[in-house]
Amino acid sequence: MVCSAAGLLAADQSWTAEDTWLLVVVGVSIAVVVLLISWARIHPFLALTVSALTVSLLAGESAQKAIVSFTTGLGRITGSVGVLIILGAVLGRMLADSGGIEQVVGTLTRVVRPERLPWALTLVAALIGLPMFFEVGFVMLMPLVLQLARQTNYPVLRAGMPVVAGLATVHALVPPHPGPLIAIQAVHAPVGLTMLYGLLVAVPCAIVSGPLFTAYIWPRVPAHVPDSATAAFTTGPHGDGAAGHGTGRGSASGPASGADDAGPAVPRRLPSLAVTVGTILLPIVLMTLKAVYDSMPKSQGTLYTVVEFLGTPMIALLVTVFVSLFTFGYSLGFSRRHVQASLARSFAPVAGVIVIVGAGGGYSQALQDTGVDRAVTLAAGHLHISLLLLAWLIAALMRTIVGSGTIATITAAGIVGPLSHGLAPAEASLLALALGSGAAFAGHVNDAAFWMAKEYFGTSIGGTLRTWTVSHTLLSLTSLGCLLLLDIVV
Numbered sequence: 001m002v003c004s005a006a007g008l009l010a011a012d013q014s015w016t017a018e019d020t021w022l023l024v025v026v027g028v029s030i031a032v033v034v035l036l037i038s039w040a041r042i043h044p045f046l047a048l049t050v051s052a053l054t055v056s057l058l059a060g061e062s063a064q065k066a067i068v069s070f071t072t073g074l075g076r077i078t079g080s081v082g083v084l085i086i087l088g089a090v091l092g093r094m095l096a097d098s099g100g101i102e103q104v105v106g107t108l109t110r111v112v113r114p115e116r117l118p119w120a121l122t123l124v125a126a127l128i129g130l131p132m133f134f135e136v137g138f139v140m141l142m143p144l145v146l147q148l149a150r151q152t153n154y155p156v157l158r159a160g161m162p163v164v165a166g167l168a169t170v171h172a173l174v175p176p177h178p179g180p181l182i183a184i185q186a187v188h189a190p191v192g193l194t195m196l197y198g199l200l201v202a203v204p205c206a207i208v209s210g211p212l213f214t215a216y217i218w219p220r221v222p223a224h225v226p227d228s229a230t231a232a233f234t235t236g237p238h239g240d241g242a243a244g245h246g247t248g249r250g251s252a253s254g255p256a257s258g259a260d261d262a263g264p265a266v267p268r269r270l271p272s273l274a275v276t277v278g279t280i281l282l283p284i285v286l287m288t289l290k291a292v293y294d295s296m297p298k299s300q301g302t303l304y305t306v307v308e309f310l311g312t313p314m315i316a317l318l319v320t321v322f323v324s325l326f327t328f329g330y331s332l333g334f335s336r337r338h339v340q341a342s343l344a345r346s347f348a349p350v351a352g353v354i355v356i357v358g359a360g361g362g363y364s365q366a367l368q369d370t371g372v373d374r375a376v377t378l379a380a381g382h383l384h385i386s387l388l389l390l391a392w393l394i395a396a397l398m399r400t401i402v403g404s405g406t407i408a409t410i411t412a413a414g415i416v417g418p419l420s421h422g423l424a425p426a427e428a429s430l431l432a433l434a435l436g437s438g439a440a441f442a443g444h445v446n447d448a449a450f451w452m453a454k455e456y457f458g459t460s461i462g463g464t465l466r467t468w469t470v471s472h473t474l475l476s477l478t479s480l481g482c483l484l485l486l487d488i489v490v
Contacts, residue, residue: 022375025058026367026415033411034401044407045352048359052366059370066366073365078358080185084176085350085357087317091283091324092132093346096140098328100276101128105144107273114154118162121145122210125166126202130280131320133178134171135449136349138164142456149225156225157218160457161467165210168475172405172440173198173205173433176283176313178357179409183435186364186417189428191313192291195284197429198436201482209475221466224458269332279320279327286316353406360410367414388434388487391416392480395438403447408439426490430483437479443472 029051036047049070056066095101104124112120129137141163149156171177175184175195184194271279290311293304309315329339383390395412399405412435420431443450444465454464 019375019379022059022370022372023379025055025370026372026375028058029055029363029367030398030411033407037402037404037407043352044404045355045359048356048363048407048410052359052363055363055366055370055372059372061370065369069366069369070362073362074358075361076365077182077185077361078354081178081181081357081361082354083314084181084317085178085354086347087314087321088131088176089133089136089350090321090343090346091279091317092136093342094321094324094328095128095131095276095280096136097342098276098332098334099270100279100328101140102144103270103273103276104128105141109148114152117154118158118211118214121159122162122166122206125163126170126206127166127277127280129167129170130174130284131176132167133350133353134167135452137167138449138452141167146225146456155218155223156457157221157223157459157467158214160453161214161218161471162210164453164468164471165206165213165475168440168472169202169206169209169479172436172475173202173479175287176317178353178406179436179439180432182357182360182406182409183413183432184429185361186413186435187420187423187428187431189432190291190294190425192287192294192311193425194429194432195287196291197426197486198433199284201433201437201479201486204482205475205478208478209471213471213474217467217470221459221463223463223467271327271332275327279324282320282323283313283316286311286319287313290316356406357410360407360414363410364414364417368418372415372418386487387416387419388431388483389480391431391434392438392476392483395435396441396476397438399439400442400444403444403450405439405443409435412438427487430487430490434480434483437476437483440472440479441476442469444469 032051032054033044033047036042036050037044052070052073053066056069057063061069104127105121108120108124109117125137125141128141132140142160145156145159145163148154148159172179175181175191175198180194180198181191183189184191288311289307293307293311310319325339329342330336334342385393391412394415395408398408398411402408402411416431416435420428423431445451445461450464450468453459453468454461457464457467459467
């Protein structure tokens with residue numbers, strides 16, 4: 001069981017005036033992040049940078065040490081997490097340009113009865129969302145949902161909300177998404193074991209916030225497919241709009257062309273369903289094998305060495321990227337020039353995510369170097385709640401205030417991470433998932449994706465709150481319940 005916050009206290013520790021001031025410093029740093037992002041509309045990288053320096057300076061550190069703390073943390077997190085984000089983006093880009101998304105969606109919608117379609121779409125979204133950021137997967141799948149709704153007269157919410165649930169669930173709980181990776185790094189949890197627990201928890205979460213919630217809400221909220229959206233979202237070579245894949249914050253429409261200068265052309269044939277699913281699941285399989293081997297008595301044979309190497313997250317994703325060059329590229333008729341164009345288009349969309357994650361690492365390092373962890377530990381001890389619940393509460397509070405799940409995870413991980421020393425691997429994994437679970441909470445008008453959903457589904461602000469916001473809240477609460485149950489068992 002993840003230890004309680006009170007259990008972290010040493011017998012000879014007592015509250016001091018310095019601890020009070022350090023808690024004030026934490027509050028001020030959070031306020032700086034919130035004000036700069038939400039009110040001043042400053043980019044999160046700059047907001048987190050200023051907040052990290054604020055922590056160090058207010059805690060009495062010299063300016064030089066404040067800078068060293070920030071740059072050290074930035075380099076550490078970028079080197080460990082940034083590479084995985086880049087490789088995941090490359091894999092997602094190859095999947096999209098190959099037509100693999102259309103293959104998966106098309107196959108399931110052909111063989112599944114209409115009444116079972118929400119279940120199938122939840123599965124499709126979760127599967128496709130494994131190697132993709134939420135916004136990217138959302139922008140890529142929504143055109144297919146809109147076409148399905150218009151061509152078959154299928155209710156748009158009944159098709160769209162399961163997609164939201166599937167994408168959001170894996171984004172919050174399953175590595176190699178940025179949130180879980182940041183949390184894993186902060187609490188020193190094993191990636192493979194966290195992924196296994198994340199997949200286990202993701203199943204009931206996706207069911208509750210997907211088909212079950214969809215069945216209740218779609219008849220109760222007016223929604224329609226906007227005519228302008230249908231035209232705009234079907235301009236790309238696969239009907240996905242070429243310019244909207246970067247961050248999902250702008251228009252999903254854009255120029256699309258098969259010319260070499262414009263990006264990869266339409267492949268001569270789509271990848272088969274088996275090849276598509278196999279490529280997507282390859283890194284999951286490799287990391288799972290490593291987790292299984294790690295749980296077994298150590299052996300030093302050649303097979304063990306190979307599995308340990310291939311199951312390392314960076315190697316698993318790197319191997320999969322090279323496999324995807326053939327399964328999603330050359331085997332479909334792409335030329336080397338077209339494959340190179342796909343690869344080149346992979347990096348720009350994730351640049352913003354990487355710099356935010358890096359700044360978050362600097363903020364976390366500043367909290368650790370100033371001794372804030374001791375003050376937070378002492379304060380948390382007086383609350384008499386488990387560390388897992390404390391992590392969820394802090395992440396949920398930050399998500400509600402700031403709107404960004406990534407920023408919520410970064411901030412909460414910086415506060416809770418120092419408290420995780422000495423936890424068993426299973427406990428650390430559950431703590432990491434609690435951070436991701438809390439960061440999925442609410443999602444309302446200060447979340448850019450909230451407005452994307454409003455436009456795609458043609459709902460009012462109130463209707464979007466009743467659908468998008470409630471769906472994310474159900475996901476967060478269901479995952480918290482599952483984690484608390486697992487906490488009792490493991």
